[in-house]
Structures are given as C-alpha cells and as structure tokens.
Amino acid sequence: MREQDNFVNRLDWGTVALYFMLVLLGWLNIFAVVYDVQRVDQSIFDLTLNSGRQLIWILTSVVLITIIMLIDFRFYDSFAYVIYAGVMLILLFVLIFGKEIAGSRSWFAIGGFRLQPSEFAKFATGLAVAKYLSTNNRVFETLRSQVILFGIIATPAILIILQGDTGTALVYSAFALVFYREGFSPLLLGLGVALVVLFMLTLFIPQVYLIVAVVVTAFLLIGINTKKTRRVITIAVAAVSIIGIVVSVDFFVSDVLKPHQQSRIKALINPDADPLGYGWNVTQSKIAIGSGGFWGKGFLQGTQTKFDFVPEQSTDFIFCTVGEEHGWIGSLLLIVLFVALLFKITTIAERQKSTFARVYGYSVAAILLFHFSINIGMTIGLFPVIGIPLPFFSYGGSSLWAFTVLLFILLKLDAHRSQLLNRAGLS
Numbered sequence: 001m002r003e004q005d006n007f008v009n010r011l012d013w014g015t016v017a018l019y020f021m022l023v024l025l026g027w028l029n030i031f032a033v034v035y036d037v038q039r040v041d042q043s044i045f046d047l048t049l050n051s052g053r054q055l056i057w058i059l060t061s062v063v064l065i066t067i068i069m070l071i072d073f074r075f076y077d078s079f080a081y082v083i084y085a086g087v088m089l090i091l092l093f094v095l096i097f098g099k100e101i102a103g104s105r106s107w108f109a110i111g112g113f114r115l116q117p118s119e120f121a122k123f124a125t126g127l128a129v130a131k132y133l134s135t136n137n138r139v140f141e142t143l144r145s146q147v148i149l150f151g152i153i154a155t156p157a158i159l160i161i162l163q164g165d166t167g168t169a170l171v172y173s174a175f176a177l178v179f180y181r182e183g184f185s186p187l188l189l190g191l192g193v194a195l196v197v198l199f200m201l202t203l204f205i206p207q208v209y210l211i212v213a214v215v216v217t218a219f220l221l222i223g224i225n226t227k228k229t230r231r232v233i234t235i236a237v238a239a240v241s242i243i244g245i246v247v248s249v250d251f252f253v254s255d256v257l258k259p260h261q262q263s264r265i266k267a268l269i270n271p272d273a274d275p276l277g278y279g280w281n282v283t284q285s286k287i288a289i290g291s292g293g294f295w296g297k298g299f300l301q302g303t304q305t306k307f308d309f310v311p312e313q314s315t316d317f318i319f320c321t322v323g324e325e326h327g328w329i330g331s332l333l334l335i336v337l338f339v340a341l342l343f344k345i346t347t348i349a350e351r352q353k354s355t356f357a358r359v360y361g362y363s364v365a366a367i368l369l370f371h372f373s374i375n376i377g378m379t380i381g382l383f384p385v386i387g388i389p390l391p392f393f394s395y396g397g398s399s400l401w402a403f404t405v406l407l408f409i410l411l412k413l414d415a416h417r418s419q420l421l422n423r424a425g426l427s
Contacts (some may be wrong), residue, residue, distance in 0.1 A: 017335060019404075021337060021339055026392055027051060027054055027058060029318055030050050032302060035300045068408045069408070076409055076413065091156060091390050094107070094118075106168075118156070118163065119399050123409060129359060129363055131356060132148065133149070133356075140182075170388075171370050174366040175366060177365075196293045286381055292306060294327050296325045316378075318395070344364070344368075348410060352413070354413075360409070371388055
C-alpha cells in the first residue's frame with residue numbers, strides 16, 4: 001500500500017490535468033461540429049453522433065490508462081522489441097486483410113467498429129528506438145548502427161506508405177529531433193532541413209531564379225569554410241546536387257505523387273486558383289477561422305460548421321471549429337495548452353536518468369509536436385493537407401487510444417525513474 005501511495009505521489013499530475021483538459025475540450029468541439037440548431041433535444045451523449053461515440057473512446061481510454069499504470073514499469077523496457085515486432089506484423093496484416101477507406105487500406109473493420117493500427121505504430125517505434133539507443137551508447141559512430149536505427153523508423157513508415165497513408169508515414173521524420181538530442185550530427189540534421197526548405201521553395205519560385213540564388217549562396221558558404229584544395233570539388237558537387245534536386249521536383253510532383261496528393265500541393269501553392277476544387281478545403285478552413293474574429297461566434301453558433309462547408313471538421317479540421325466559435329482567444333488558449341503539454345513532456349524527458357526513459361520521452365514530444373504543428377498549419381494554409389489528427393482533440397478512437405498510450409507509458413516510466421536508474425546501474 002505504501003509503495004502504491006508513493007507511486008501516486010510521484011505521478012506528474014500537471015501533465016495528467018493537461019491531458020484531460022485537451023480531451024474534454026476536444027469532446028465539446030466535436031459536439032459543436034455535429035450539433036443541429038433545429039433539434040432542441042440533441043444531447044452530447046447521443047451515441048448516434050460523433051460526440052457520443054467519442055465519449056465511449058474517452059471512457060475506454062481511462063481503462064487503458066489504468067492498465068498502463070498497473071503493468072510493471074520494467075515491462076516497457078524489457079519487451080520494447082517484442083511490442084515493436086508485434087505492431088509491425090499487424091501492419092503487414094492490414095495490407096492483406098484491411099479495409100480500404102478514402103483510398104487508404106489502413107483499417108481493420110468488424111461491423112461498425114474500426115481500428116487503425118498505424119496509429120499504434122508510433123508508440124511502438126518510440127519504445128524500439130529508446131531500447132536501441134539505451135543499449136548502444138556509440139550508435140552514431142558506426143554506419144551499421146545508424147542503418148539499424150534508421151531501419152527501425154523506416155520500416156513502419158514504408159508499411160504505412162504501402163497502405164496509402166503518406167501523411168501518417170511522414171510523422172516518422174519527427175524522430176530526427178530525438179536523434180539530434182542523443183548526439184546525431186547537427187550538420188546532417190541541418191542538411192535534411194535545408195533539402196525540405198529547398199523542395200518547398202522550388203514549388204513557389206521559378207526554377208531558374210532559385211538555382212542561381214541557391215548555388216551562389218552555396219558557393220559563398222563553401223568558399224569561406226573550405227580549404228582551397230577541396231574547394232573546387234566541393235563547390236561542383238554542391239552545385240550539381242542543388243540543380244538535380246530543383247529540377248527533379250517537377251518530376252516528383254507530376255509523376256510520383258498520386259492525383260489527390262498533387263491536388264494538396266496545388267492547394268498549398270495557390271488555393272484560389274481552384275476554390276471550388278482542390279482549394280476548397282483550405283479556403284473554407286481559413287474562412288471559418290477568420291470569421292470567428294477575436295472572441296468567436298459562441299459555442300454551438302458556428303455557421304461554417306453547421307452548413308458543412310469544411311470537410312472532415314470533426315477530425316483533420318477540428319481546429320476550424322475552435323477558431324470560428326471561440327475566435328482568436330480560444331485558438332490561443334488551445335495553442336497555449338499544447339505548448340504547456342510539450343514543455344511538461346520535455347521537462348519530464350530531461351529529468352530522466354535512464355537513457356531508455358529519456359529517449360522515449362523525447363520521442364513522445366517529437367511525435368506530438370509534429371502532429372500539433374502540421375495539423376494547425378494545414379488548416380491555415382501553411383502546410384499541405386496530409387490528413388493527420390490534432391492529438392487528444394480530433395474525433396477518432398484509434399488516434400485517442402494511441403496518443404493516450406504514448407503519453408501514459410512515459411508518465412509510468414517517470415513515476416518510477418529512481419527505480420529505472422537503479423536497474424540501469426545494476427545492468
């Protein structure tokens with residue numbers, strides 16, 4: 001009993017409170033999406049509505065939390081690879097036996113119940129990465145170790161791409177932040193960011209001007225930082241690489257991406273070019289958010305919501321409801337809550353003495369940061385629409401369960417951090 005009392009006292013209740021605040025606010029906004037002003041008897045608990053079904057997911061999430069807290073904390077470290085392998089096997093089964101919905105074979109469907117295993121691959125990959133980094137202290141010093149580590153994150157990403165869900169696969173790029181924290185070369189990370197920026201600039205700026213500007217900049221930087229004997233070769237390689245990347249963007253967009261993915265890129269570049277076609281989602285999303293003004297139209301009073309102008313408003317575009325009904329102040333509050341949660345998670349990760357718990361903590365932070373920033377960014381036209389939910393907020397049982405497991409495994413490890421340290425010392 002005393003040990004249980006100590007565990008309860010060590011649990012980070014501030015993070016738990018932020019979790020439930022986001023979940024409950026999300027539930028209210030899901031109800032706002034489906035609320036019909038002409039039905040005075042409509043209830044948030046109605047199981048025929050998304051809000052009623054989401055309540056079931058919330059209650060079952062509490063059961064999941066209880067199970068996570070009852071499991072011995074050593075289980076997550078000891079069986080990290082087993083959990084990872086099991087989830088990868090399930091992802092393979094989805095390709096064979098899964099149900100295709102909206103062009104993506106990502107679901108198991110039994111009657112009215114649907115489950116998306118790719119959501120659970122995130123926490124499983126976080127555990128596997130944490131396990132590998134905790135047992136290989138010099139992982140970034142050998143090519144073999146780096147290949148294995150990147151293979152751990154590439155495997156679920158590839159399987160999810162084969163399912164047709166590129167948006168979820170992109171989440172695994174967030175692990176680059178974890179690697180950076182654990183000693184991965186900042187130059188390589190910077191190179192990756194530079195390539196992404198170059199790709200995005202190519203979409204907006206004519207290729208000739210972009211090539212000239214980037215090559216000249218590269219010449220200057222290389223000329224300053226490189227010895228004369230290597231300067232010419234380095235500049236030549238950089239120039240050819242830059243030109244190759246810029247020229248290949250058109251081929252990638254036109255011949256590699258699927259039609260719906262091409263439409264998302266076009267909507268990012270210029271949604272006004274086809275406001276009734278590929279630009280519809282982003283245009284209506286920005287209208288909904290902007291129409292809320294400073295204070296918003298009021299709870300259950302959103303007109304864009306009520307007339308279904310914004311597709312997928314309970315899931316991918318749930319932030320529109322916040323902006324329309326609660327305005328700038330409500331949007332700011334939601335962002336503050338997420339930033340506070342991310343701050344708490346990074347604080348928890350940094351105070352861990354066990355490498356396994358620290359790496360897993362940063363994995364949680366990186367995954368949530370990616371979802372949070374990309375989801376809100378795509379609703380206001382900063383990023384292409386890739387179809388990922390807002391954590392703890394969007395409608396959906398698979399995502400809520402997966403994010404709940406992701407977070408509360410960390411809280412379980414944190415509550416036992418002194419014991420994890422002792423175990424690491426013994427091993």
